[in-house]
Amino acid sequence: MKRSVVLGMLVAVGALSVGLAGQQRATLPDLMKVKDNFYVIGSASPVDRATFTGGNVSVFVTDAGVTVVDSKLAGYGPDIIAKIKAVTNKPITTLINTHTHGDHTGSNEGFPASVNIVAHENTKALMAKMDAFKGEKAQFLPKQTFKDKLTLGSGKDRIELYYFGKGHTGGDTMVYFPTLRILATGDLWAWKDAPLLDLANDGSGIELPKTLAKAIAALKDADTIIPGHTPPSKPAELQEYQRYMTDLVAETEAAAKAGKSAADAFAASTVTAKYPGFKSDRLKAAIEAIYKELGK
Numbered sequence: 001m002k003r004s005v006v007l008g009m010l011v012a013v014g015a016l017s018v019g020l021a022g023q024q025r026a027t028l029p030d031l032m033k034v035k036d037n038f039y040v041i042g043s044a045s046p047v048d049r050a051t052f053t054g055g056n057v058s059v060f061v062t063d064a065g066v067t068v069v070d071s072k073l074a075g076y077g078p079d080i081i082a083k084i085k086a087v088t089n090k091p092i093t094t095l096i097n098t099h100t101h102g103d104h105t106g107s108n109e110g111f112p113a114s115v116n117i118v119a120h121e122n123t124k125a126l127m128a129k130m131d132a133f134k135g136e137k138a139q140f141l142p143k144q145t146f147k148d149k150l151t152l153g154s155g156k157d158r159i160e161l162y163y164f165g166k167g168h169t170g171g172d173t174m175v176y177f178p179t180l181r182i183l184a185t186g187d188l189w190a191w192k193d194a195p196l197l198d199l200a201n202d203g204s205g206i207e208l209p210k211t212l213a214k215a216i217a218a219l220k221d222a223d224t225i226i227p228g229h230t231p232p233s234k235p236a237e238l239q240e241y242q243r244y245m246t247d248l249v250a251e252t253e254a255a256a257k258a259g260k261s262a263a264d265a266f267a268a269s270t271v272t273a274k275y276p277g278f279k280s281d282r283l284k285a286a287i288e289a290i291y292k293e294l295g296k
C-alpha cells in the first residue's frame with residue numbers, strides 16, 4: 001500500500017473518531033426560569049451518557065453581577081456562558097462549586113479568570129488532587145474557601161454558603177438564596193434513589209441523614225429546592241429524602257448487626273418500597289459503602 005494511501009486512511013479514521021466524539025457530546029439543556037432572576041440549567045440521568053451534561057447549574061442574576069452554582073462536565077463553559085448572556089448583560093462574577101466531582105467542577109476552566117471561584121475548604125483540597133486541576137489548571141481551583149458558613153454579597157443579593165457535615169463527599173456546600181428562599185443542595189440530595197457515597201473523597205452514608213437534618217432545621221424559610229441532578233423541587237421532598245436516608249442507614253446497620261452480608265442486606269431491603277417514586281438503581285452500592293463504613 002502506498003504511503004499516501006495509508007496516511008489518507010489514518011486521516012479519515014481520525015476524522016471519524018472526532019465526528020463520533022462530537023456526536024456523543026450531549027447538548028446543554030435550556031435555561032429554565034425558577035423565579036424572576038434565578039434560572040437553572042438542568043441535568044439528566046448520569047446513567048445516560050448520551051444526554052448527560054453534568055449536574056444542575058443554578059444562575060442568580062443580581063445588580064452587581066451573576067453568581068453561578070456548579071459548572072457541569074468539562075467542555076460546557078462557553079455553552080453555559082452563552083445561555084446566561086441570552087438573559088442578562090451583567091458579568092459573571094462568582095462560581096460556587098458545591099463539591100469536587102467532575103460533573104460539578106468540569107467546566108471551571110471555561111469561565112473567565114476574573115471570576116471568583118468559591119468552595120468549602122475540604123472541597124478545594126479534594127479538587128487539588130484531581131488531574132483536571134493539576135499544573136496550569138490549578139488556576140481554576142477555588143480562590144475563596146470557608147469552614148462552616150460564608151455570606152457573599154449583601155441586602156437582597158445575599159448568598160449564604162453552609163457546610164453541615166459529611167455526606168455525598170466530605171466537603172459538600174449547600175447554597176441558600178434568602179431573598180428568593182431557594183436552596184441548592186448539590187449532591188447532598190441528588191435524586192430519588194440511594195445516594196452515591198464517595199468514601200474515597202471523605203463521604204459518609206452514616207452522616208448523610210444527620211447532615212440533611214441540620215440543613216432542614218437551619219433553612220426552614222426555603223420554599224424551593226434545587227437538587228443536584230433532578231428538577232426544582234419542594235422542601236417536603238427534601239424532608240422525605242432525609243427520612244429515606246435515616247431509614248436506609250437504620251435498616252443497613254440492623255442487617256450488619258444481625259450478621260447479614262451486604263448482598264443479603266440489599267436483597268432484604270424494604271426502604272425503596274416505603275417511598276413511592278423512589279428507584280433502587282444505586283441501592284446496592286450505597287449499602288456496600290455503609291457496610292464499609294461500619295467496618296464490615
Ligand SMILES: [Zn+2]
Pocket residue numbers: 099101104168187
Ligand atoms: Zn457528585
